[in-house]
Amino acid sequence: MPVPSPSVSSASSSRQKHNRSQSFPAAISQVISRQLHNSPSSKKSSKYADHPSEDGGKGSSATAIPESPTDQKSAPKELPIALTTGLCMCCLSSLRYPVSIPCFRCTVCQTTNDVTPLPSKPGSTITPAFLGELANLESIPEDAYKNIEDRIIAVFQSCDNLSNSFSNGKKLTYSETSLDFGQVSKFYEFISSSSQLMRLMLKSSEILLKRPGRILTVPGDLKFLLIILENPVLYSARSSPSYGHHSPILKRLLGLISSLNITCHHYLVNWFARLPTESFRAKVELINSFTTHRLAKYCSSRSGGAKFETYGSDWRIRAAARTLSLFFAANIQVSKIPTSSFYNTLVDYIDITHDFDIWEKQGIPSVVGPVTRTSNFSAPSQNASSNLSSGSASPHSPILPISSLSQALHNSAKTASAPLGSTTSSSTHDNSSNSAVIPSNFTTFTFCQYPFYLSMGSKITILEYDARRQMEIKAREAFFSTLNYKRIVQPHLVLKVRRNCIIEDSLRQISSNEMELKKGLKIEFIGEDGVDAGGLRKEWFLLLVRDMFDPLNGMFVYDEVSNYCWFNHATFETSDQYFLVGVVLGLAIYNSTILDIQLPPALFKKLLGCQCTMEDLMLLKPSLARGLQQLLDYEGNVEETFCRDFVAEHEVYGSVVQVPLIPGGEHKPVTNANRQDFVNKYIQFIFDVSVARQFQPFKRGFYHVIGGNALTLFRPEEIELLVRGSDEGLDVAALRAVAVYDGWGPGNNTKMSIHEIEGSEPVISWFWEFFANMDTRDQRRLLTFVTGSDRIPATGIANLIFKISKLGEDSER
Numbered sequence: 001m002p003v004p005s006p007s008v009s010s011a012s013s014s015r016q017k018h019n020r021s022q023s024f025p026a027a028i029s030q031v032i033s034r035q036l037h038n039s040p041s042s043k044k045s046s047k048y049a050d051h052p053s054e055d056g057g058k059g060s061s062a063t064a065i066p067e068s069p070t071d072q073k074s075a076p077k078e079l080p081i082a083l084t085t086g087l088c089m090c091c092l093s094s095l096r097y098p099v100s101i102p103c104f105r106c107t108v109c110q111t112t113n114d115v116t117p118l119p120s121k122p123g124s125t126i127t128p129a130f131l132g133e134l135a136n137l138e139s140i141p142e143d144a145y146k147n148i149e150d151r152i153i154a155v156f157q158s159c160d161n162l163s164n165s166f167s168n169g170k171k172l173t174y175s176e177t178s179l180d181f182g183q184v185s186k187f188y189e190f191i192s193s194s195s196q197l198m199r200l201m202l203k204s205s206e207i208l209l210k211r212p213g214r215i216l217t218v219p220g221d222l223k224f225l226l227i228i229l230e231n232p233v234l235y236s237a238r239s240s241p242s243y244g245h246h247s248p249i250l251k252r253l254l255g256l257i258s259s260l261n262i263t264c265h266h267y268l269v270n271w272f273a274r275l276p277t278e279s280f281r282a283k284v285e286l287i288n289s290f291t292t293h294r295l296a297k298y299c300s301s302r303s304g305g306a307k308f309e310t311y312g313s314d315w316r317i318r319a320a321a322r323t324l325s326l327f328f329a330a331n332i333q334v335s336k337i338p339t340s341s342f343y344n345t346l347v348d349y350i351d352i353t354h355d356f357d358i359w360e361k362q363g364i365p366s367v368v369g370p371v372t373r374t375s376n377f378s379a380p381s382q383n384a385s386s387n388l389s390s391g392s393a394s395p396h397s398p399i400l401p402i403s404s405l406s407q408a409l410h411n412s413a414k415t416a417s418a419p420l421g422s423t424t425s426s427s428t429h430d431n432s433s434n435s436a437v438i439p440s441n442f443t444t445f446t447f448c449q450y451p452f453y454l455s456m457g458s459k460i461t462i463l464e465y466d467a468r469r470q471m472e473i474k475a476r477e478a479f480f481s482t483l484n485y486k487r488i489v490q491p492h493l494v495l496k497v498r499r500n501c502i503i504e505d506s507l508r509q510i511s512s513n514e515m516e517l518k519k520g521l522k523i524e525f526i527g528e529d530g531v532d533a534g535g536l537r538k539e540w541f542l543l544l545v546r547d548m549f550d551p552l553n554g555m556f557v558y559d560e561v562s563n564y565c566w567f568n569h570a571t572f573e574t575s576d577q578y579f580l581v582g583v584v585l586g587l588a589i590y591n592s593t594i595l596d597i598q599l600p601p602a603l604f605k606k607l608l609g610c611q612c613t614m615e616d617l618m619l620l621k622p623s624l625a626r627g628l629q630q631l632l633d634y635e636g637n638v639e640e641t642f643c644r645d646f647v648a649e650h651e652v653y654g655s656v657v658q659v660p661l662i663p664g665g666e667h668k669p670v671t672n673a674n675r676q677d678f679v680n681k682y683i684q685f686i687f688d689v690s691v692a693r694q695f696q697p698f699k700r701g702f703y704h705v706i707g708g709n710a711l712t713l714f715r716p717e718e719i720e721l722l723v724r725g726s727d728e729g730l731d732v733a734a735l736r737a738v739a740v741y742d743g744w745g746p747g748n749n750t751k752m753s754i755h756e757i758e759g760s761e762p763v764i765s766w767f768w769e770f771f772a773n774m775d776t777r778d779q780r781r782l783l784t785f786v787t788g789s790d791r792i793p794a795t796g797i798a799n800l801i802f803k804i805s806k807l808g809e810d811s812e813r
Contacts (some may be wrong), residue, residue, distance in 0.1 A: 090255035117214030156204035209252035258322035273330035376691035582701025725791030743806035
């Protein structure tokens with residue numbers, strides 16, 4: 001059934017009709033319409049064709065509806081039609097459409113896809129001169145008002161006219177959009193003064209987004225999207241009850257951005273990375289608010305959070321997630337806002353474990369995991385590694401390599417369909433196979449595929465679920481082993497250790513029970529009575545970590561300035577000792593235990609496969625990093641002033657040893673031309689080459705325990721929070737609010753509220769008063785005594801277990 005294109009005026013509608021009738025023969029139109037509607041697949045989706053609705057179709061496959069005139073005669077029968085397949089440029093629905101038609105409309109998102117681009121004609125633009133005229137208008141006369149309306153319609157309903165507006169005269173590059181956002185801001189400010197003009201601009205923007213006029217394939221096509229994204233009405237309406245009124249613009253905007261090719265995404269990431277921090281934050285919040293807006297539609301008071309069966313097929317949520325992943329990729333490189341700013345609190349209320357199960361079955365990696373800086377870029381051809389390592393990137397060089405973004409974002413959709421407009425996959429259409437609907441090649445949307453949405457609470461829930469599932473599997477195996485082999489097998493991993501030989505005993509028993517490490521952990525101290533209800537396990541972690549990281553043991557060395565510890569590359573300890581350290585870190589995460597260790601952020605980046613940079617060296621070894629930075633910044637003759645060769649110096653038991661960074665490095669001087677390469681090699685030596693023998697068994701031990709799909713959802717800084725906890729300030733009032741009292745109050749099992757207990761027991765009030773008056777160091781020491789660590793859990797102080805027990809009645813003692 002023919003569907004007319006959206007338009008503002010009848011004149012423009014008639015012009016579009018005339019153009020389409022010239023490019024699309026009437027006879028072909030009727031044959032396609034008859035054959036599509038007679039097919040079983042098209043009948044199944046006829047409700048979308050007869051009653052097109054933007055919210056009607058949530059699936060990923062659709063029938064392409066040809067744009068054709070209505071008053072045509074019947075066509076000859078049995079006319080073969082060549083079909084091809086492709087993806088909708090907005091919702092990424094998989095479509096099959098006739099090769100001969102110049103455009104068609106997607107029945108899922110109602111976007112008109114112009115396979116043959118509309119002819120580009122020079123038209124009106126918004127120039128600085130026009131903005132100057134607007135600024136000089138104290139009031140808008142009637143004739144000027146009509147001219148402004150005509151200009152808005154001419155510009156905001158044309159992709160080319162809008163892209164050519166607000167130009168700053170510069171060439172479009174990775175670092176330059178060639179747009180003057182100051183002019184964009186002034187124009188929107190003027191339009192905001194008139195609600196009628198703003199409504200006209202919004203309507204024109206929506207019409208343009210419904211039909212851009214061509215498939216967006218080159219970076220120059222992106223400028224009109226950036227201009228519409230700057231519309232302040234979208235941001236001011238986020239907290240308004242009428243926000244849904246503007247969601248048609250935003251959903252189409254996000255759909256077009258998310259469906260772009262790899263090269264366009266690469267440009268966008270680099271442009272986003274250079275946005276001002278406040279503008280960057282506002283756009284992240286806007287996309288997050290739109291996700292909440294859509295997800296809230298599937299939440300009900302009865303069922304609680306949204307079910308996967310409802311949001312999993314919503315293309316709008318997927319488009320928002322794919323677009324937000326571009327901002328997340330940019331934020332990884334420049335760290336404009338904290339990772340927590342990408343969290344969506346409403347996602348915490350969905351069935352996240354079911355989402356995780358679906359994601360595991362699909363076998364798709366998370367969209368934006370650890371993105372590393374690499375030395376070679378796919379585009380442009382120039383090598384930008386030196387600039388990235390020093391933090392002084394060339395203004396025309398990309399921040400994020402295409403290869404990383406390709407793996408991170410475009411691998412999330414497994415598709416064999418050709419792009420729209422391609423005829424390579426065309427086939428002859430006949431009566432025996434007349435379906436215009438093909439199955440979607442895209443996997444169902446899951447939030448685990450976009451882990452930046454998940455808060456630490458949700459990720460820990462998934463990690464605990466994965467750990468519990470694996471522990472239950474091991475316990476079940478132990479039970480059946482007991483039945484089959486008639487031998488007693490412990491459902492838990494029980495370690496029996498001596499306090500004075502805790503490292504040796506732990507290493508021996510862990511080595512002999514490597515396949516049991518994913519069971520629940522219980523500790524027994526030899527010669528001591530006690531049942532491990534969690535306290536003995538915490539004490540074991542505390543004592544073991546204290547011994548392993550003791551500088552006297554020689555496994556780790558501490559920097560006097562940063563106080564961080566790092567692997568001792570000159571140690572005599574075996575690899576088994578470092579394997580034990582990795583196992584302990586994994587067991588601590590599995591058993592939700594915070595460790596008191598001073599490991600640098602670089603270690604957690606290495607565990608997740610990220611490259612270490614100058615910033616990491618500045619945290620671990622500040623003195624060395626400042627020296628290398630001075631060498632990079634020096635404006636004179638580096639060779640004559642610094643007199644350095646390509647060698648690294650490190651201390652081995654009191655003596656300084658030189659190690660060549662490259663073959664023959666002791667004979668190659670550092671000059672102005674190669675100093676960046678020298679610094680890169682030095683950083684690589686510190687973090688990779690010198691500690692390879694120690695780090696590999698450590699990593700193997702860590703992944704032996706914690707290895708699983710749940711770990712891939714975390715960023716390095718989040719893994720650090722899991723292991724070390726948060727060093728945020730200790731809020732005594734918040735800690736008092738979550739404290740638990742045991743054994744207080746009357747002895748007749750009468751339940752009393754916390755306020756009643758604190759009011760009736762002066763000892764508790766004295767304790768909190770004393771705690772609040774302690775200095776910060778003593779507060780941390782007391783917190784260590786009670787909980788085993790002086791740091792706050794990754795999910796905040798609200799999840800800290802602080803229990804005050806009364807052992808008995810008062811006595812004279």
